[in-house]
């Protein structure tokens with residue numbers, strides 16, 4: 579008789595991110611524009627998945643759907659086993675805060691706050707306040723190599739340093755999912771690669787699952803898997 583032990587462990591694991599038949603059609607006036615035509619994607623816990631494809635192919639749209647920022651026209655999205663398309667707006671906001679760390683192309687740091695305060699603010703949102711928040715923010719910034727930049731404002735940091743602050747902030751609250759849209763687009767080749775390597779190393783240490791949208795072929799070597807999006811579909815047989 580077959581028992582569950584007959585299956586390889588990988589088959590029993592719940593995918594960290596699972597999309598099934600995800601479709602997205604944008605309406606503008608009478609026109610409708612189909613961007614995603616039935617996406618199936620599974621990302622296992624602890625994996626680093628890249629999502630590549632030409633400009634306008636729907637990468638940001640798909641990432642936004644997988645992050646619960648945008649509701650798909652059809653299909654299922656499960657994050658850590660939870661069907662997020664069934665959650666209320668409030669539940670979704672709580673889910674995102676608790677489980678997803680974001681890194682954006684433009685850093686999205688608060689210009690008036692120091693490096694330390696930018697990370698502290700993210701911890702405050704997770705309910706960590708006062709001295710514990712300060713200590714945790716220091717620790718996170720040490721991990722990304724910015725221990726000597728705590729009191730600088732974003733304008734006094736290089737692009738790579740700003741992106742490292744953004745990574746420290748995304749890791750606040752120990753999210754199990756990290757999602758990044760073009761995180762190296764504002765960086766030169768060297769800092770882009772260094773930033774992605776750091777993200778990879780920290781994600782592996784924390785057993786977080788990472789989804790990175792990128793055009794950047796220089797960061798392909800950090801990926802466990804690569805998916806190519808074209809014509810609204812994940813192209814088979816590559817990655």
Ligand SMILES: Nc1ncnc2c1ncn2[C@@H]1O[C@H](COP(=O)(O)OP(=O)(O)OP(=O)(O)O)[C@@H](O)[C@H]1O
Nearest residue numbers: 604605606611613632633634635636637638639640
């Ligand atoms: N809110 C919207 N309303 C209408 N069309 C949209 C909307 N958002 C995106 N689109 C369209 O969907 C398509 C895919 O956009 P998306 O931003 O996902 O592409 P992308 O692959 O991230 O491109 P890039 O590499 O240039 O960032 C584009 O043609 C875009 O114009």
Ligand SMILES: [Mg+2]
Nearest residue numbers: 637638639759
């Ligand atoms: Mg995009």
